[in-house]
Amino acid sequence: MTEPRTRILGTACDMILADGIEGFSLRRLARCIGVTAPALYKHFDSKEDVLRAVVAEGYRTFGAYLYRALEGPTPRERFALAGQAYVAFAMEQPRYYEVIHLSPALLGFMELPEEAVGPACATRQFLEDRVRECMEAGVLKPDDSTAVATMVWAASHGIVSLYLGGLLPVPRDEFPAYFRSTIMRLFTGIGGPEFTVADPSSLPAAVTSQRQTVT
Amino acid sequence: MTEPRTRILGTACDMILADGIEGFSLRRLARCIGVTAPALYKHFDSKEDVLRAVVAEGYRTFGAYLYRALEGPTPRERFALAGQAYVAFAMEQPRYYEVIHLSPALLGFMELPEEAVGPACATRQFLEDRVRECMEAGVLKPDDSTAVATMVWAASHGIVSLYLGGLLPVPRDEFPAYFRSTIMRLFTGIGGPEFTVADPSSLPAAVTSQRQTVT
DNA sequence: GTCTATAATCCGATAGAC
DNA sequence: GTCTATCGGATTATAGAC
Numbered sequence: 043m044t045e046p047r048t049r050i051l052g053t054a055c056d057m058i059l060a061d062g063i064e065g066f067s068l069r070r071l072a073r074c075i076g077v078t079a080p081a082l083y084k085h086f087d088s089k090e091d092v093l094r095a096v097v098a099e100g101y102r103t104f105g106a107y108l109y110r111a112l113e114g115p116t117p118r119e120r121f122a123l124a125g126q127a128y129v130a131f132a133m134e135q136p137r138y139y140e141v142i143h144l145s146p147a148l149l150g151f152m153e154l155p156e157e158a159v160g161p162a163c164a165t166r167q168f169l170e171d172r173v174r175e176c177m178e179a180g181v182l183k184p185d186d187s188t189a190v191a192t193m194v195w196a197a198s199h200g201i202v203s204l205y206l207g208g209l210l211p212v213p214r215d216e217f218p219a220y221f222r223s224t225i226m227r228l229f230t231g232i233g234g235p236e237f238t239v240a241d242p243s244s245l246p247a248a249v250t251s252q253r254q255t256v257t
Numbered sequence: 258m259t260e261p262r263t264r265i266l267g268t269a270c271d272m273i274l275a276d277g278i279e280g281f282s283l284r285r286l287a288r289c290i291g292v293t294a295p296a297l298y299k300h301f302d303s304k305e306d307v308l309r310a311v312v313a314e315g316y317r318t319f320g321a322y323l324y325r326a327l328e329g330p331t332p333r334e335r336f337a338l339a340g341q342a343y344v345a346f347a348m349e350q351p352r353y354y355e356v357i358h359l360s361p362a363l364l365g366f367m368e369l370p371e372e373a374v375g376p377a378c379a380t381r382q383f384l385e386d387r388v389r390e391c392m393e394a395g396v397l398k399p400d401d402s403t404a405v406a407t408m409v410w411a412a413s414h415g416i417v418s419l420y421l422g423g424l425l426p427v428p429r430d431e432f433p434a435y436f437r438s439t440i441m442r443l444f445t446g447i448g449g450p451e452f453t454v455a456d457p458s459s460l461p462a463a464v465t466s467q468r469q470t471v472t
Numbered sequence: 473g474t475c476t477a478t479a480a481t482c483c484g485a486t487a488g489a490c
Numbered sequence: 491g492t493c494t495a496t497c498g499g500a501t502t503a504t505a506g507a508c
Contacts (some may be wrong), residue, residue, distance in 0.1 A: 077491090077492070084491055085491095085493080
């Protein structure tokens with residue numbers, strides 16, 4: 043039989059994934075499992091403790107999606123698979139996507155939980171690895187790989203976030219293609235002739251800061 | 258003296274802007290104003306009614322920021338000012354930014370409130386106007402202006418959203434420059450030589466292959 | 473328009489029996 | 491590890507006096 047703690051956490055994830063964070067309470071969680079609320083305190087110290095574990099589980103799931111992209115045989119393939127994995131995670135686990143990107147205050151935390159700092163760094167590192175190897179393979183222009191990876195991340199998150207928030211009038215079944223064609227414009231660039239240069243580092247505003255640590 | 262409804266709404270905005278949405282309640286709101294909770298029901302039907310009004314006010318403020326960009330003398334200037342206005346709004350009114358982009362469920366709504374649909378369309382239209390006139394002026398490549406505007410919006414939102422969520426290790430005073438240099442990569446494009454074309458519509462949809470579903 | 477009083481419900485967390 | 495019972499608090503919302 044599964045450990046009680048595992049079952050509690052799994053049920054909590056299910057509830058939040060189904061109904062969001064707002065109606066979540068330990069009493070409800072206990073009722074869903076079939077026990078009473080005080081029993082939960084044998085496995086978790088508080089409601090916040092449960093939520094932190096849920097956030098950690100969300101990041102773990104997200105990481106699992108991304109990681110499959112490494113099965114691709116070429117840098118280009120791995121990059122494309124990473125994009126598909128990002129979209130797949132957002133569409134198949136929208137609540138997790140929401141929980142992960144939620145402002146800490148909305149979960150009742152005072153600051154970014156440590157469960158989020160590591161995975162956030164890992165996500166950036168993963169994307170940066172994809173970007174760097176694509177640069178070496180000539181699929182991407184030579185550039186600051188950290189800055190480019192951040193841009194790819196931000197653009198992906200922006201598109202998905204607007205979509206999940208209902209602000210993009212795109213049907214669900216068309217969204218993966220929509221995402222892909224939108225990201226394509228990041229590859230080709232949207233600027234006119236004056237912005238078409240092979241070496242972005244010669245641009246006046248192309249200065250990026252290089253800090254690595256999240257405070 | 259100001260109308261009661263105006264003062265209630267203003268105080269509600271102040272509270273949410275100061276402390277976020279999570280601790281907001283009608284009792285607290287009433288106490289802040291100096292009345293009792295039932296008095297509020299003479300001016301608003303419910304808590305949701307108050308929150309809808311706050312969301313509407315947030316969109317109104319956002320629109321005011323964006324609108325100032327129209328003072329620029331050229332398409333290129335107006336586009337740049339729009340970007341600066343977007344960043345200024347996000348940094349000066351982060352709670353409004355949060356409220357505006359919050360999932361409806363987190364505000365206690367079941368669906369996207371009508372107060373959000375109109376302004377969301379307006380934002381996209383505003384950006385599309387900037388994009389289109391920049392295309393006509395040759396600052397932007399000829400392309401689908403709706404798609405490009407969406408990309409600009411998504412990229413802007415993505416960068417700001419990651420920053421406000423604490424996921425980007427960028428000091429506050431460096432963020433506007435960081436934003437600008439990141440958006441610059443959207444202009445130049447990040448793709449290698451094969452993606453450097455004048456007419457994006459001639460591109461094969463080649464970066465991604467077929468999508469597979471994760472369970 | 474504002475008040476008091478109150479209904480009805482929910483919450484997190486703890487004490488102590490078993 | 492789970493229970494019952496309970497503390498102490500919160501919330502939205504309504505009824506009716508003034």
